[in-house]
Amino acid sequence: MLTLKYQRLEQRLGYSFSDQRQLQLALTHRSHGASNNERLEFLGDSILNFIIGEALFKRLPDAREGQLSRLRSQIVKGDTLALLAREFELGDCLILGEGELKSGGKSRDSILADSVEAIIGAIYLESGLDLCRERVLTWFAPRLNELSANTSAKDPKSRLQEYMQSQRQPLPEYTVVEVGGEGHAQVFTIECRVALAKQTTRATASNRREAEKQAAALMLSQLKID
Structure with missing residues (x-):
């Protein structure tokens, strides 16, 4: 029972x-x-x-x-x-x-x-x-x-890293540009830089990892990588 x-x-x-x-x-x-x-x-x-x-x-x-x-x-x-x-x-x-x-x-x-x-x-x-x-x-x-045939199983950081490796280029660099807020309400602004792009990308999120993923996604878009 x-x-x-x-x-x-x-x-x-x-x-x-x-x-x-x-x-x-x-x-x-x-x-x-x-x-x-x-x-x-x-x-x-x-x-x-x-x-x-x-x-x-x-x-x-x-x-x-x-x-x-x-x-x-x-x-x-x-x-x-x-x-x-x-x-x-x-x-x-x-x-x-x-x-x-x-x-x-x-x-x-x-x-x-x-x-x-x-x-x-x-x-x-x-x-x-x-x-x-x-x-x-x-x-x-x-x-x-939520899925379609083009849905990626990998997060943007992994996809960007793999793309740079496939092009025999240095790995992406992520830099903390700014940390705002206080205590549990902090927000992080991250800059992503890669050798194949003239411009960096920036993203802001409530934690560093998420900001890095968003910056990587913007870079993928800039490089026109699906």
Whole structure:
């Protein structure tokens, strides 16, 4: 018999397990003991890749193999799965060993992502591919709807760096031009400079990393790189 918090998790998942021990197993980290979710995670990872790959194949008939692979990697990567787990409030339901519990395992991205894959594996074993596909596509619908064949899986900084390397040019330089605001409300202005562009680009954001990404995006635009 599952407690109320697990019943609420089933409501958020949109799926009720007939054998609730499968849900408990899917939520059990290896730190808790030999009976854990690692095998379900392995299965769920394979099924997730298939379902998302199939969905992209059907949605983007003109996309090339490389584009489809890139988009699938973007959707099923650990960061995305961890975000989905947080939307389900999965952390409160995880079954962890004492050490992992004390060290903040309930909020660790890798553990959250693995648990989502394990749940997918558990649903597949209990109800088969069709129902599992329906649940996964419902969970990922907002992310799938945002994609097109030209969506980049890499952030602007990575794309700019790779482009400069492909042109045998020095890597981009990022300089903090100004730091404004106070305490938690600081804003950073970053300048991006590359050898192939006469003009630098600047961007301002609430943290340095985001400002660098925005400055890189502006540079990509200036260089006319899609």
